[in-house]
Amino acid sequence: MVETVYERNREPEPKETSYDRQWRLQVQAIRRRVEGRVVIRGQGKEWEQSRQGFSKQLCSQDDWGTVGAPGWHIFVQKIRKHSGRHTHQGGLGLFVLDGKGYSVVDGVRYDWEEGDLILLPVKPGGCEHQHFNLHPEKPAVWMAWRFWPMRDPVEVYKTQQEEHPDWTGGKVTSPG
DSSP states (O other): OOOOOOOOOOOOOOOOOHHHHHHHHHHHHHHHHHHSBSOOOGGGSOEEEOSSOEEEEEEOGGGTTTBSSTTEEEEEEEESSBOOEEEEOOOEEEEEEEOEEEEEETTEEEEEETTOEEEEOOOTTOEEEEEEESOTTSOEEEEEEEEGGGHHHHHOOEEEEEOOTTOOSSOOSOOO
């Protein structure tokens, strides 16, 4: 007698749909946020000379895959004499950590000192601004917060009118 053998083939894996892919990416993003860094050590970050002045990037796009709260651009800036002057949409908060000075926003002077918060206005065409230190022997220091997802709608266009006086186009490891 002939025995019939039934062979069962494995069913093909279902293809990932666009919906499934989006769901998988969302779950991965949530996991990164839950497991992400909570403390960012400033000691490991370098000071850089830019067109605006000496700054230290504490949290930027480079860090978003490793931090618990991605999307934030946070940096510190030291102002010896004055920053560069430029125009972009506001929506940026600057908290003065040390020193005393003033900012010129659209031609109007605003004085500030340690503990003050500077809020650059969101308005059509942006705002031209520059920051000045009143005590050149001691730099003024402020920290800026910008929520990057809001950057495109409110701050995407920037025009540089004047560069920081020490800008030479290179990177400086210490503000001295």
